[in-house]
Structures are given as structure tokens and as C-alpha cells.
Amino acid sequence: MENFLVEVNKKIHGVQLQSCYHCRKCTAGCPVAxxxxxxxxxxxxxxxxxxxxxxxxxxxxxxxxxxxxxxxxCPNQVDIARMMDVLRQMAIEEGVGAREKNVLKFHExxxxxxxxxxRINEPMMMVEYKLKSGDLFSDAxxxxxMFMKGKLSLLSPRTKDMKSVKDIFEKTKHS
Amino acid sequence: MKVSYYPGCSLHATGKEYDQSMKSVSSALGIExxxxxxxxxxxxxxxxxxxxxxxxxxxxxxxxxxxxxxxxVMVPCAACFNRFKxxxxxxxxxxxxxxxxxDVVGAKYQGGITIRNPIDIIYNEIGVDTLAAKVTxxxxxxxxVSYYGCLLLRPPEVCEFENYENPYMLDKxxxxxxxxxxxxxxxxxxxxxxLAISKTSIVVDMCDKLMSAAREAGANCVVTACPLCxxxxxxxxxxxxxxxxxxxxxxxxxxxxxxxxKETFKSHMFDPQPLLKQxxxx
Numbered sequence: 001m002e003n004f005l006v007e008v009n010k011k012i013h014g015v016q017l018q019s020c021y022h023c024r025k026c027t028a029g030c031p032v033a034x035x036x037x038x039x040x041x042x043x044x045x046x047x048x049x050x051x052x053x054x055x056x057x058x059x060x061x062x063x064x065x066x067x068x069x070x071x072x073x074c075p076n077q078v079d080i081a082r083m084m085d086v087l088r089q090m091a092i093e094e095g096v097g098a099r100e101k102n103v104l105k106f107h108e109x110x111x112x113x114x115x116x117x118x119r120i121n122e123p124m125m126m127v128e129y130k131l132k133s134g135d136l137f138s139d140a141x142x143x144x145x146m147f148m149k150g151k152l153s154l155l156s157p158r159t160k161d162m163k164s165v166k167d168i169f170e171k172t173k174h175s
Numbered sequence: 176m177k178v179s180y181y182p183g184c185s186l187h188a189t190g191k192e193y194d195q196s197m198k199s200v201s202s203a204l205g206i207e208x209x210x211x212x213x214x215x216x217x218x219x220x221x222x223x224x225x226x227x228x229x230x231x232x233x234x235x236x237x238x239x240x241x242x243x244x245x246x247x248v249m250v251p252c253a254a255c256f257n258r259f260k261x262x263x264x265x266x267x268x269x270x271x272x273x274x275x276x277x278d279v280v281g282a283k284y285q286g287g288i289t290i291r292n293p294i295d296i297i298y299n300e301i302g303v304d305t306l307a308a309k310v311t312x313x314x315x316x317x318x319x320v321s322y323y324g325c326l327l328l329r330p331p332e333v334c335e336f337e338n339y340e341n342p343y344m345l346d347k348x349x350x351x352x353x354x355x356x357x358x359x360x361x362x363x364x365x366x367x368x369x370l371a372i373s374k375t376s377i378v379v380d381m382c383d384k385l386m387s388a389a390r391e392a393g394a395n396c397v398v399t400a401c402p403l404c405x406x407x408x409x410x411x412x413x414x415x416x417x418x419x420x421x422x423x424x425x426x427x428x429x430x431x432x433x434x435x436x437k438e439t440f441k442s443h444m445f446d447p448q449p450l451l452k453q454x455x456x457x
Contacts, residue, residue, distance in 0.1 A: 013269070031364060031367075031381060032377060035377055063370070063374065063377070065368050066220055066224065067368070068326075068329035068330045071329070072328075072329045079330075081330075085224060088224050088225060089225060089227065092225055100374065102373040103374065104225070105373070106369065106372050106373040107220070107225050108225075110219065110369075111221050111222065111229075113216075114215065114216045114218070114233070118215040118216065120185075120188075120219075121184075121188075122188045122189055126372075129372060129373075138375065139372070142410060142444070145444065149442040149444070150191070151191060151442055152188055152189070153187065153188055156184075156188060159213055159214070161213055164215075164236065164281065165215050165233075167279070167281065168229065168232045168233060168236060169229065171232075171278070171279040172226060172229040172232055
């Protein structure tokens, strides 16, 4: 069996994580590092040390915003943002799930919206997220106000060729 | 000039002010827009956060559709722009992936069109001098900070935006229409993006930090080119810290005195009209 580091490197398909010399520039520039239990550079070290379960079940990988500041500033071009995507996808595929459950529920509601209409209908997507997460009341007042201002249309135009969109979901299901 | 136009989902809903002002400004500047045929969502953060192939294929479907127009494609939403550039980057760098994605989408990707954002098109194709010459109502009294956010700029080798740590094109555009642009060091900081819904408290902190910094810099408004940044900055900062937030195209439309230019301000969540009245612009 491949070890964790080899597996993650293969999926990143770019600069190897071993190129990191822990200057911590990624962590210094990360806007959400203070909310994470492991800083971005610490995640790299943990992958090198084979801490698979701890990494895949961490909050860190779900709090990463993909703002790409880390890869922009990394002196060795280690693609940390891509690494976070890889780790999230591994957590889903291996049944670990998401430590930050609502973050994944939001993504699921969003993707279900694309699958349904090709384009995101924001009110429908929000209703689906609310039902999935059980977080029914936050933003309710703002939602009503947005609706009154015409920012939430219930009948936004959909993609016509929905078969092509559904095929994309079907054919990438196990990738 | 003529370009393909990919509005993306937000511009039909929460970001409708951006779509409306983009269309009227484009028409006034002689940029003809041809909408990408039967477009679908780019996949945004949710696709790439959970399934890499899905994220590339959803964007590729739209790029392939845009190729039919054989024109540069203008993508106003920073998130869609970023996803398109990212898909292009991977499809051009990885032949194996390209073959796989073409099979998923059921069509060939040529890679022959340029993906552009409207800041780049207005600055580089129209130019600030031409823009300044079309101003009928200079935005005197408006003191914006320009806010580029993340997705137009990063990663730089993918987005190919000028001066990615201290960009200036939006600042120059705003200066040319008469605004007194203030400098600040938060131009490219993150607003919290899609965590606004699922981890709201973090995004409130991030937006509070940005608004405090804008106030400290002496600004009376914030200007952006991203519907996600606008939604977060318009809704999430704490009471007492909020400042009006504009799409840059809304301000160009106002400065050029275009028909309907005052309408888009009515649907902002934090009402910018008191500020605009105070400085005599509406």
C-alpha cells in the first residue's frame, strides 16, 4: 500500500510536498489560520509523518477558503490550496466525512442545485442547505429583505441541455 | 469590440446590479456582448472542494460552448473567472486530463479563446483616457478603496492579472471617473467567500477587519468586481462598521450619466443612496 505522503503527492500532481522547508509563509498569510487546529504548514508535516486519520478528520481542511494566498507566496511553489482540495476529496471518498459538517452540506446543496437546473437558483439552493443542516433560522430576515429587493428570483432561467450537465455528474462520480 | 459574455449564476440573482451595470457600461463603451450559448454553472468552490474532475468538466463545458463564438470571453464574476482560468490551465498542461474531460463533456476543447475579466478589458482595450473623456458627472466626494479580493488574482501564473500583490487597474479606473481613491493594504485580502453561509461568524470577523481598515484609510465606500465579495461586504460586517459597497461598473454608469444608473443602488442591502445624496451625485 502507498503511504499517505505518496498518495497525496500523486493526487496533487505537481510540486512534491517534501519541497516544503517550513518557512511558514503560508501560515503567516492564511486568513483563517487562527481558526484552524493545525496550521497549513503543520498539515504538510503531518502528511509526511503519516498522520492520515488526524489530517482527514481535521477542521483545518474544511476551513481553508481556497483564497490561494499560500501558493502565491510559497517560495517553493508547493500548491497548498490544491493539497486542501485533495484532502477534502479523500475525506469524502474514504467515508471520513467532514469535521465541519455544514461546510460540506453547503457544497452538497450547491452541487445538487447545478444538477437540478444547470445553474444555481439561490433561494432553492438555500432552502436545500437549510434542510440539510437544520440551521433553519439564521439569515431568514436577510433572506426576506433580499427577496423584497428582487435579488432572489424563484424562476431564474435554467440550462436547456440538462442531459449534458447530468452526464458530467454521472461520469465524474467515481473520479 | 465584440466579446462573448458569461454572466454566471450570481449575476442573475444576488449580483443583478453587476449584470445590469455591466451591460449598460459595455454598450456605452462600444463593447458588444454575445452571451455564451446555453451556459451552465462554473462549479464554483463547491465543485473543486469536493471533486476535481467535476470542477474541470463543469468549467470546460462552458469554455467549449464559448469557443463557438470565436471571441474573447468576458467573465465579470471573479469566482467564475478563476474557475475558467484554472480549468484552462489544467487542460493545457495535462494531455491525459484533457482527453478524460473531453470524454466527460462529450466535445473537444480547443483552447483558442482568451478568458478575460472586465477590469482588464476596460483598462487595456478602452483605456482610462477614453473613459475619462466620457464622464459627464465626475464622482467628486466619493472616496473609495478598491477591493480586488482573491479570485481575480491568485494564483498569479493562472490568473495572469497585473501586479497581483498590489494591483492598480481598478484604482486607475476609479480615478479616471473622478473618485478620490484611497490607498490601503487590504486590496487582495479574502472576504471569507463561500463560508459566509456555513461558518458565518468567521466571515463576520473577516469583513469587520476589512471595513475597519477601509475606514482607517479614510474611505467612505468600498468598490469591488466580485459578486461574492459584494454580498459578504454588503451583508456581513457588524453594525456601525458598514460602508456602502459598489460594483465598479455601477460607478462608471453613474459617472457617465447612463440611463438607469441610479436604479441599481436601490437593491443593495446596505443602502448607498444617503452617501450618494450627501455628495450630490444623485
